Amino acid sequence: MLANRFGARKAKRFSSMATFNRKAARARLHRRIRKKVAGTPSRPRLSIHFSGKHVYAQVIDDDGGKTLVSASTKEKAVAGKNKVAANRASAEVIGKTIAERLLAKKIDNVVFDRGGFVYHGKVKALADAAREGGLKF
Numbered sequence: 503m504l505a506n507r508f509g510a511r512k513a514k515r516f517s518s519m520a521t522f523n524r525k526a527a528r529a530r531l532h533r534r535i536r537k538k539v540a541g542t543p544s545r546p547r548l549s550i551h552f553s554g555k556h557v558y559a560q561v562i563d564d565d566g567g568k569t570l571v572s573a574s575t576k577e578k579a580v581a582g583k584n585k586v587a588a589n590r591a592s593a594e595v596i597g598k599t600i601a602e603r604l605l606a607k608k609i610d611n612v613v614f615d616r617g618g619f620v621y622h623g624k625v626k627a628l629a630d631a632a633r634e635g636g637l638k639f
Contacts, residue, residue, distance in 0.1 A: 532618030539615050540564045548600065548612040548632065548639065552624055557592045559600045559628065561612060570607060573599040593628040601635025614639045 541547030541564040551558040560572035575581050575592050580599050586592070604612070612632075619625045633639070
């Protein structure tokens, strides 16, 4: 315990348990990724997000600050009769849908923004489906 000119400071309590907040860690990673990844009108950014229930993807022109195309499992046209879940199958459907919608706007080059998520499983499935749909990244 150290003292300063205003009197003695209280010692901080020591906790033997480590605290780790996954949501904060992912947000920190996403901020670091966004320093390097930016979308332009010719090569917009494909941003993805996974919640507990849904999969979201949007293509963003960061220079103009506009979303060009978006797709999510919340849309009835995308989800269809399948059970809505944030799994690999849903990610593949969203990847194909976002590729179709973007190619309809005559854009095929994008920058992939994994949003702080590890490039494995659902993220990889969405990226591979978008590549199969005709996007280049």
